[in-house]
Amino acid sequence: MTQQLTQQQLDELANDLDAIRDEVRADLGERDARYIRRIIRLHRTLEVGGRVLMPFGFIPPVFVAGVASLGLAKIIENMEIGHNVMHGQYDWMNDPSLHSQTYEWDTVCTGDSWRQTHNYEHHTYTNVIGKDRDYGYAVLRLSDDEKWHPLHLLQFINYVMLTVFFQWGVGLHELESERIRRREIKLSDKKGFLKDFFRKGGRQAFKDYVFFPLLTFPVFPIVLAGNVCANLIRNLWSSTVIFCGHFTEDAETFTEASIEGESRGHWYLRQLTGSSNFTGSKWVHILSGHLSHQIEHHVFPDIPAHRYREIAPRVEAICHKYGLKYNTGSFGKQYWTVLKRIGHYSLPDRVRMKLEAQAA
Amino acid sequence: MLSTRNTHASLRWLGKQLFNREDPGAFFDPLLAVLNPMWVRGFVPARLLEVTDETADTRSFRLRPSPRWKGFRAGQHINIILEADGVRHHRTFTVASAPRQWDTDSTITLTVKRHPGGRMTNWMHDHLTPGTIVGISQAFGDFDLPEADVPLLYIAGGSGITPVLSHLMTLADRDFRAPVTLLYYVRTQADVIGAEILYALAARWPALTLHVYRTEEEGKTAFLNESHLDTVPGLRARQVYLCGPKGLMDLAGDLLLSFGIKDNQIQTTFFSAPSAVPADTPLGGAVTFGRSDKTVDAEGDAPLLEIAEAADLKPAFGCRMGICHQCSCRKTEGTVVNRLTGKASGPGEETIQLCISVPQGPVTVDL
Numbered sequence: 001m002t003q004q005l006t007q008q009q010l011d012e013l014a015n016d017l018d019a020i021r022d023e024v025r026a027d028l029g030e031r032d033a034r035y036i037r038r039i040i041r042l043h044r045t046l047e048v049g050g051r052v053l054m055p056f057g058f059i060p061p062v063f064v065a066g067v068a069s070l071g072l073a074k075i076i077e078n079m080e081i082g083h084n085v086m087h088g089q090y091d092w093m094n095d096p097s098l099h100s101q102t103y104e105w106d107t108v109c110t111g112d113s114w115r116q117t118h119n120y121e122h123h124t125y126t127n128v129i130g131k132d133r134d135y136g137y138a139v140l141r142l143s144d145d146e147k148w149h150p151l152h153l154l155q156f157i158n159y160v161m162l163t164v165f166f167q168w169g170v171g172l173h174e175l176e177s178e179r180i181r182r183r184e185i186k187l188s189d190k191k192g193f194l195k196d197f198f199r200k201g202g203r204q205a206f207k208d209y210v211f212f213p214l215l216t217f218p219v220f221p222i223v224l225a226g227n228v229c230a231n232l233i234r235n236l237w238s239s240t241v242i243f244c245g246h247f248t249e250d251a252e253t254f255t256e257a258s259i260e261g262e263s264r265g266h267w268y269l270r271q272l273t274g275s276s277n278f279t280g281s282k283w284v285h286i287l288s289g290h291l292s293h294q295i296e297h298h299v300f301p302d303i304p305a306h307r308y309r310e311i312a313p314r315v316e317a318i319c320h321k322y323g324l325k326y327n328t329g330s331f332g333k334q335y336w337t338v339l340k341r342i343g344h345y346s347l348p349d350r351v352r353m354k355l356e357a358q359a360a
Numbered sequence: 361m362l363s364t365r366n367t368h369a370s371l372r373w374l375g376k377q378l379f380n381r382e383d384p385g386a387f388f389d390p391l392l393a394v395l396n397p398m399w400v401r402g403f404v405p406a407r408l409l410e411v412t413d414e415t416a417d418t419r420s421f422r423l424r425p426s427p428r429w430k431g432f433r434a435g436q437h438i439n440i441i442l443e444a445d446g447v448r449h450h451r452t453f454t455v456a457s458a459p460r461q462w463d464t465d466s467t468i469t470l471t472v473k474r475h476p477g478g479r480m481t482n483w484m485h486d487h488l489t490p491g492t493i494v495g496i497s498q499a500f501g502d503f504d505l506p507e508a509d510v511p512l513l514y515i516a517g518g519s520g521i522t523p524v525l526s527h528l529m530t531l532a533d534r535d536f537r538a539p540v541t542l543l544y545y546v547r548t549q550a551d552v553i554g555a556e557i558l559y560a561l562a563a564r565w566p567a568l569t570l571h572v573y574r575t576e577e578e579g580k581t582a583f584l585n586e587s588h589l590d591t592v593p594g595l596r597a598r599q600v601y602l603c604g605p606k607g608l609m610d611l612a613g614d615l616l617l618s619f620g621i622k623d624n625q626i627q628t629t630f631f632s633a634p635s636a637v638p639a640d641t642p643l644g645g646a647v648t649f650g651r652s653d654k655t656v657d658a659e660g661d662a663p664l665l666e667i668a669e670a671a672d673l674k675p676a677f678g679c680r681m682g683i684c685h686q687c688s689c690r691k692t693e694g695t696v697v698n699r700l701t702g703k704a705s706g707p708g709e710e711t712i713q714l715c716i717s718v719p720q721g722p723v724t725v726d727l
Contacts, residue, residue: 018700021700022701025701028446029445029446029447030445030446031446032446033443033446033447034446037390040390041390041391041394044387044388044390044391045391048391086685087685088684088685088688088713091685091688091711092446092447092711093446093447093448094447094448094449094709094710094711095448096402097381097383097386097389097402099688099711100685100688100711101676101685101686101688101689104380104381105380106380115678115684115685115686116678116686119678119683119684119685119686120678120679120684120686123679123683123684124678124679124681124683124684203376203377203380206377207377207378211374211377211378264681267681301683301684302683302685
């Protein structure tokens with residue numbers, strides 16, 4: 001559980017982390033611009049490549065190559081470009097095509113909706129049960145802060161559905177369907193949001209499931225199938241990466257009372273202990289949009305993500321200095337703890353505690 | 361303004377659906393830039409052909425814009441987009457060449473003086489070499505030539521001569537018959553910009569009377585004064601064009617009024633890029649919200665977000681602590697200090713976070 005740090009320690013923690021941030025900020029320049037432009041070039045190449053290969057998908061290896069190319073393009077665009085650009089990581093470049101507030105990404109969720117629910121709500125109220133709706137996406141019970149209900153027994157099915165249709169789930173996140181069900185808000189309150197959702201969702205579906213298949217009419221089933229596969233790959237990968245960032249075994253949760261009038265140091269503490277990393281090769285980091293460094297990302301959401309790898313040892317050292325757990329492990333291990341967590345909290349508390357006692 | 365969208369509306373609609381952007385043509389820019397940087401669509405590219413020294417601290421840059429560029433009128437400016445150390449900068453310069461040069465060989469010339477302490481003018485002198493591709497905007501500004509042949513008076517100082525050069529060359533070409541007088545203020549003879557052009561024009565075009573005043577060589581009397589204006593025949597009937605440093609412009613304005621010249625006879629134009637405020641400038645200042653056409657005075661370390669809200673504006677915001685960038689918007693002019701880092705921004709156009717940006721001197725925000 002959260003280490004009890006004194007206010008003085010929290011202030012020191014904030015100073016230590018601010019020092020890293022200021023140092024990186026002052027060093028931003030040519031290298032970072034070159035990096036993101038190279039990634040964007042790679043994205044365009046893969047996207048064009050995927051679209052061109054897909055109609056020739058009646059040759060099985062070409063189908064695989066086309067799906068891989070388009071799937072990777074979508075992953076890179078969503079994870080390493082879109083997500084990071086919208087965080088303002090490249091605002092300093094003053095390039096209108098990389099501006100956080102106007103960027104629109106290749107997924108159902110609108111940029112505006114994402115900026116509201118993710119950049120603001122999730123990153124400000126990280127892992128605060130009741131305020132951070134990303135915690136379980138309102139369809140998963142992942143801590144005992146939420147009361148158990150028999151329907152939770154089936155939450156593994158919810159999880160599979162969420163991960164398969166992830167882009168639609170994220171797109172509908174702002175609808176707050178759970179609050180509509182509880183009659184806290186009315187569907188009509190969300191009229192503006194729904195309009196935008198249908199426009200953007202329609203646009204995405206039109207592109208991948210209507211336009212490109214029709215364009216290649218005689219082979220349209222192949223192109224349609226390929227595009228579905230590419231979207232599916234992106235959904236599975238991005239949801240898995242995101243789940244590994246906050247829902248691992250030891251990622252901590254917080255109560256609304258604990259953040260009342262919180263200091264900058266406490267906000268930092270919450271980011272450090274509420275997030276988890278996973279290890280991997282350079283390409284695992286890039287394809288995860290460097291969310292493999294979820295801890296560094298949460299501490300410094302607007303620093304160009306490829307820098308996280310470089311500052312990670314220093315962030316880890318700071319964690320050790322204050323006796324905080326730096327939650328990291330291999331991708332497989334972290335993902336396994338996520339699945340375990342989803343499984344455990346689907347059970348009634350008595351059964352779960354018994355199981356946990358047995359395991360210990 | 362910078363992106364060119366000359367494609368058909370339905371094609372543009374389709375592009376928007378496919379690429380999720382308002383300027384779909386620019387989607388392929390990262391690839392086009394590799395194939396041929398003159399093909400990019402996000403801005404009008406221009407290739408730098410030649411750099412020539414005008415004076416010790418002034419250089420001319422001859423550019424060939426892509427054919428998409430729409431041309432300009434004498435006296436107009438363009439924004440030039442430069443990337444220095446990963447950061448895009450926009451700076452405004454007057455086209456110093458005449459439209460005829462653009463018509464004949466599709467090039468334009470920008471004449472740029474090193475601005476003491478200025479970031480980009482020095483960078484341009486030190487880094488721009490022939491072959492470099494820069495971005496430019498379409499031309500703008502209304503420092504226009506007179507339609508009829510009326511007597512003219514130009515008062516220019518230092519690098520403020522650039523629009524005047526373009527004007528004079530164009531007037532000479534059209535065989536302008538009314539008298540034209542130029543009073544040009546420089547520090548020393550070596551600081552005369554466009555000397556070759558000016559003296560050649562004076563020699564071959566009888567309508568032009570050229571006076572060069574060297575303020576450092578000739579002493580106090582060389583600064584603009586009544587006796588200079590006394591030498592201009594038929595002064596009250598002249599249409600006057602002013603371009604130079606603020607001190608000169610203010611002085612000229614006052615003197616001209618005392619000579620009975622009316623405001624509507626005088627045209628002035630933009631002179632130089634805004635410069636950074638001194639580091640010891642106190643926080644606060646006049647904040648102008650460009651889009652809402654509102655100006656308020658701010659004091660102390662209040663961030664722009666609070667200033668905007670106090671002025672009844674409703675900018676988007678989120679965390680109010682500098683994390684989420686929901687409140688990011690364009691600052692078009694002025695210096696702001698970042699509350700988190702304590703660092704002051706540059707004076708030009710850039711994106712800032714309202715919730716942690718404190719004005720230092722006058723600031724204009726696109727809100």
